[in-house]
Amino acid sequence: MPALSGFLWLISYWLIGEVVIYFTGLPVSSGVIGMLLLCATLALYGRVPSSIAAAAQPLIALLAMLIMPGVVGVFFIIGELAGQWTAILIALVAGTLLSVVTTLWLLKRLIGQSYDR
Structure with missing residues (x-):
């Protein structure tokens, strides 16, 4: 339950x-x-x-x-995105890099705290 x-x-x-x-x-x-x-x-x-x-x-x-x-769902609106590929590519790359950097920073910070105890 x-x-x-x-x-x-x-x-x-x-x-x-x-x-x-x-x-x-x-x-x-x-x-x-x-x-x-x-x-x-x-x-x-x-x-x-x-x-x-x-x-x-x-x-x-x-x-x-x-x-x-x-x-x-993106498949059905692909025509509306035709002129936006540069913005989409920049958003994907920047979002991925920001996600990786944030994850690594948080991991380093949390692992550092566990060794300090």
Whole structure:
């Protein structure tokens, strides 16, 4: 039952994200808002409860399948992106580099903290 409880928590945060999007009109996915709120809650809580971890683990294994609909959706709007390839390429390269640098910095910082203890 812990996985069911954790899954209900994940769905609840997604629905809270839906409510926030509905009332604010933000041009952001409700899943993103929900996950940001969940992240903030877990940061305040200080750890991930076992029920949420039990629900999230199978979803992480299916991450590629969860992302696939968005990737397939690009196929249908490819004509609208025809004149934007330079901007898309720059965004992809800059985003990838920024992601790698941020991950390496965080990893170095966290590993450094574990050796200091």
